[in-house]
Amino acid sequence: MADPMTTGHRGWTPSDAIGAGYLLLTLAAEWAALPHGSAGVPVLPWNAAPAFAFALAARLGERWLPLIFVASLLAGLVEGGLRHGTAGILIQASAETLAAAVAAALLRSRRARPDLERLRGVFALFAASTAFSAVAASAEGTIALWSGTDPWKSADIAGQVFLAHLVALLAIAPLFIGFPFPGRGPKDAVLPSVESLLQAMALAVIAWEVFGRFANQELHFFYLLFLPFTWIATRHGQPGSASALAAIYLAPMVTDRLFGHHDQSIIELQIRLAVLAVTSLLLGALASERKLSGERLLARQAEITHFQRLNVGWEMASALAHELNQPLTAAMNYTQAALRLIMAPEPDMQAVGRIMAKSVDQIERVGQTIHGLRDFMRKGELRLTVNGVGDAAEEAIRLVLAEANAAGIALRPVGLSALPPVMADKTQIVQVLVNLIRNAIQSLAAAGTRNAVVTVSGKAVDDSVEVDVADNGPGLHPSVEARLFEPFVTTKEAGMGLGLSISKSILEAHEGRLWGENAPHGGAVFHFTLPKATKGTPDA
Numbered sequence: 001m002a003d004p005m006t007t008g009h010r011g012w013t014p015s016d017a018i019g020a021g022y023l024l025l026t027l028a029a030e031w032a033a034l035p036h037g038s039a040g041v042p043v044l045p046w047n048a049a050p051a052f053a054f055a056l057a058a059r060l061g062e063r064w065l066p067l068i069f070v071a072s073l074l075a076g077l078v079e080g081g082l083r084h085g086t087a088g089i090l091i092q093a094s095a096e097t098l099a100a101a102v103a104a105a106l107l108r109s110r111r112a113r114p115d116l117e118r119l120r121g122v123f124a125l126f127a128a129s130t131a132f133s134a135v136a137a138s139a140e141g142t143i144a145l146w147s148g149t150d151p152w153k154s155a156d157i158a159g160q161v162f163l164a165h166l167v168a169l170l171a172i173a174p175l176f177i178g179f180p181f182p183g184r185g186p187k188d189a190v191l192p193s194v195e196s197l198l199q200a201m202a203l204a205v206i207a208w209e210v211f212g213r214f215a216n217q218e219l220h221f222f223y224l225l226f227l228p229f230t231w232i233a234t235r236h237g238q239p240g241s242a243s244a245l246a247a248i249y250l251a252p253m254v255t256d257r258l259f260g261h262h263d264q265s266i267i268e269l270q271i272r273l274a275v276l277a278v279t280s281l282l283l284g285a286l287a288s289e290r291k292l293s294g295e296r297l298l299a300r301q302a303e304i305t306h307f308q309r310l311n312v313g314w315e316m317a318s319a320l321a322h323e324l325n326q327p328l329t330a331a332m333n334y335t336q337a338a339l340r341l342i343m344a345p346e347p348d349m350q351a352v353g354r355i356m357a358k359s360v361d362q363i364e365r366v367g368q369t370i371h372g373l374r375d376f377m378r379k380g381e382l383r384l385t386v387n388g389v390g391d392a393a394e395e396a397i398r399l400v401l402a403e404a405n406a407a408g409i410a411l412r413p414v415g416l417s418a419l420p421p422v423m424a425d426k427t428q429i430v431q432v433l434v435n436l437i438r439n440a441i442q443s444l445a446a447a448g449t450r451n452a453v454v455t456v457s458g459k460a461v462d463d464s465v466e467v468d469v470a471d472n473g474p475g476l477h478p479s480v481e482a483r484l485f486e487p488f489v490t491t492k493e494a495g496m497g498l499g500l501s502i503s504k505s506i507l508e509a510h511e512g513r514l515w516g517e518n519a520p521h522g523g524a525v526f527h528f529t530l531p532k533a534t535k536g537t538p539d540a
């Protein structure tokens with residue numbers, strides 16, 4: 001059974017609205033054009049109706065051709081006596097429809113509307129407008145010949161029709177075919193800017209000078225129109241040019257109605273308007289293209305930033321996995337060793353206890369790394385307390401001992417317990433020391449240095465305590481020496497290049513400093529400072 005909603009009253013669809021709007025505009029244009037009918041020539045020189053047919057076909061395609069034919073017939077009837085009888089009206093309507101078909105074929109590449117915000121689209125518009133006007137002009141010339149007009153006069157008529165069509169198409173059609181339908185896509189500001197109002201005023205004043213006040217004089221002032229057109233095109237691109245052109249096409253119609261028909265040479269005016277239209281459409285396309293490429297560049301930059309952020313996230317995640325892998329593997333090894341001891345016929349429970357304590361240490365390190373990272377992310381939440389650098393170094397050394405032992409590297413703390421206490425977040429300072437000592441261990445291990453040793457020492461300097469982590473390895477690679485503290489700077493295959501940059505941020509949050517250099521007698525040495533604890537500050 002048929003759906004009652006879709007039978008009978010079909011409702012008002014967008015297509016109906018477009019069709020009705022097109023018919024209304026066409027008839028209104030014919031009516032507005034009538035006072036301009038020039039003596040003795042069957043041409044309406046200031047008629048926007050063909051532009052609507054052209055726009056409809058170019059924008060929405062060939063399926064609208066039947067309506068274009070009907071509208072042309074109606075237009076012929078409105079014009080009445082200007083046409084040569086029913087046959088003339090029929091030929092004229094057929095020619096208009098054929099012209100629209102040609103325009104649609106030329107302009108609608110892959111069934112998309114022409115893009116007038118690019119030069120290529122504007123050139124296509126010029127070509128299609130010329131073709132449309134030529135078809136219409138040929139038909140009109142043929143009708144004239146056929147009805148007995150002499151050949152020269154017929155050619156003259158065809159030329160006038162051509163020019164009248166071309167000007168209407170160039171001035172009016174861009175507004176209807178070049179841009180998205182309102183209501184689709186992002187909306188610009190609803191209220192016009194002060195600049196747009198000034199532009200509209202400039203246009204109106206000059207149009208008044210050209211078509212109103214000096215209507216019956218020569219067209220010298222027409223050239224003044226290039227000023228506001230250039231201003232509008234460069235600021236608003238093609239939408240600006242298209243709107244201004246349509247407005248200037250309407251201006252003489254309005255002034256004619258207000259002040260009566262004037263004697264300005266229509267052909268001269270048409271030629272000037274065609275030149276203005278070509279110039280400002282090209283200018284509008286150039287301005288739009290520049291704006292679009294600027295926008296595309298911005299979009300591309302946003303894309304790159306987004307990609308970089310994703311990449312940093314990924315790098316952070318793998319750095320963290322890398323950072324956690326080592327203590328977790330160590331804890332696993334300790335636990336397996338303890339398990340083997342327990343399974344033995346006579347387990348040495350004291351040894352098991354010692355091994356399990358080491359395992360717990362490693363697991364704690366995992367916890368502290370995660371904690372430290374979280375604290376680091378949560379900026380400004382430092383838990384500053386009075387700490388001995390010796391304690392922090394001891395803890396750090398304990399955490400990296402297994403790695404150092406495995407590589408046969410000695411860790412040597414020197415005179416740390418004698419240092420004055422510092423104000424610091426202990427977890428974070430341990431994190432920095434672990435980073436620096438592990439870097440030294442890795443550098444020594446990679447170089448296979450003999451008698452490898454990492455020395456952690458310190459001294460009091462004014463209001464700070466300076467801690468030095470030195471090794472006797474190969475030293476800093478020249479390629480990274482100047483950029484050590486930038487993120488993602490690394491010489492290691494599995495390195496993330498984040499350790500030093502994070503450490504530097506931690507120290508700066510403590511109002512301390514971190515720097516590194518090659519030691520005079522070989523190896524690398526990293527120094528950092530922390531503020532001394534003053535009296536009356538809370539104890540750890």
Ligand code: ADP
Binds near residue numbers: 443494
């Ligand atoms: P990563 O350890 O992931 O490479 P870091 O920021 O901790 O990241 O270190 C950056 C680079 O600094 C290392 O790749 C290495 O080239 C250099 N570096 C750091 N410490 C030392 C050191 N003790 N000896 C030699 N080079 C070092």
